[in-house]
Amino acid sequence: MKNNQTGMTLIVKTITRLTVGLILVYGIYIVLQGHISPGGGFAGGVIITLSFVQLMLAFGKDTALKKVNQAKCIFLSGVAAFIFLILAVCGFVTGHSPGFRDGHSTFFSAGLVPFCDIAISVLVGSGLFVIFLALVLLTQEQE
Amino acid sequence: MELHLILLFMILASVLAVEARDLISSVISLSAVGLGLCLAFLILKAPNLAITQLVVEILCVVVLIRATIKKDLPLVRDGRWFFNTISTALFVVCFLAFASFALKELPNFGEPVMRVSGEYIANSLEKTGLKNIVTAIALNFRSYDALGEAAILFAAIIAVLAITRKTGRINEK
Amino acid sequence: MSLYFLCLVLFCVGLYCVLRKRNIIKIIVGLVIIEYAVNLFFILAGYRAGGRAPILAKDQEVLNMVDPLSQSVVLTTIVIGMAVMVVAVSLAVRIYEKYGTFDITKIRRLRG
Secondary structure: OOOOOOOOOHHHHHHHHHHHHHHHHHHHHHHHOOOOOOOOHHHHHHHHHHHHHHHHHHHOHHHHHHHOOHHHHHHHHHHHHHHHHHHHOHHHHHOOOOOOOOOOOOOOOOOOHHHHHHHHHHHHHHHHHHHHHHHHHHHHOOO | OHHHHHHHHHHHHHHHHHHOOOHHHHHHHHHHHHHHHHHHHHHOOOHHHHHHHHHHHHHHHHHHHHHOOOOOOOOOOOOOHHHHHHHHHHHHHHHHHHHHHHHHHOOOOEOOOOHHHHHHHHHHHHHOOOOEHHHHHHHHHOHHHHHHHHHHHHHHHHHHHHHOOOHHHOOOO | OHHHHHHHHHHHHHHHHHHHOOEHHHHHHHHHHHHHHHHHHHHHHOOEOOOEOOEOOOOOOOOOEOOHHHHHHHHHHHHHHHHHHHHHHHHHHHHHHHHOOOEHHHOOOOOO
16 A cells, blocks of 8 residues: 555655656657657647656655645646737737748747747646646545 | 557457456556557557657556545446346447448548648648648647647646635535 | 458447446546547548658658648547546546445435
């Protein structure tokens, strides 16, 4: 039976210390090159959520909540949704799809799409982590 | 040939997921079905979808196991069990029979029609500058679908926060 | 043609689970199986034999790609399916807290 107050065993904790940062960096990489290679905002956002979920499963709820607050995550997902809305209705104002066209496979070569990807990944990442936190807090109060 | 094998593996794992007596076994068989689906997406030349399906399925399995790990499973057979099973099996057989008539109207496997997609593929590089055509369709040609999806995700977040609220438990009698 | 039929058989396995099981978690498992089958059917319908993945590469000029429109639709559908499943699981956990069981034949009172 898992003891949720102190997390998992020592082997899991040691490996989690090594791999949490790597998973976060991999998620950011998938988001930033989503317009050149397979990837995109949704997959990268879910990978960022998975790194926080691993932190919480291995070390217990209290240690993970010290790093990321629940109120901060809700605020972050709301701000990201608002930014994505503003970017998406830019076409109403200017009449065409605005943005940079600088080179062939660089970050600024595709207009507003990479910035939409970043906003979507922050929305998906922090939103799904808030859902996971709410479920864990609910099932822990039933014991 | 490989697609037939992967589909048979998925059907076998899903039958196991449906009929398992233990909740943990059926959730793990469900993750085997998801892994088979990710392999099928790779064989059908859709790398974007394979990445998304793999990570989404990992998160779904973590949520299912984490939220239901301590509960038990009641399994009784009473009432009109025989009649229910026979009528469900009859419905499934009728559905498959009519579906096999409808499947003859689809174009052959391996020859899609691609009337609209031809335009998207031909104009993607000059109009949008994106090399990933799936991202170009989802975030540039059809960007309001992505807006609708962000709205659905936001509504799901608010729904879960409202369901698991503390103030709803004050009125218990 | 037989691939489409196997995909529909997978759909029917999930449908049988939703119709016949008494445990809420089993019903959610059936719902997820139905969603997997529908996504697979979309991608099977858009496959071109001998095609390439829909990514423009630098030195490949041949443009016979698989259908990218169905792939972008399924990309949206996968994430929406996950959102629906998470809401259903949170409802199930709340029902367990109020009634003490997952059995759907014992949850009859629709009052608040």
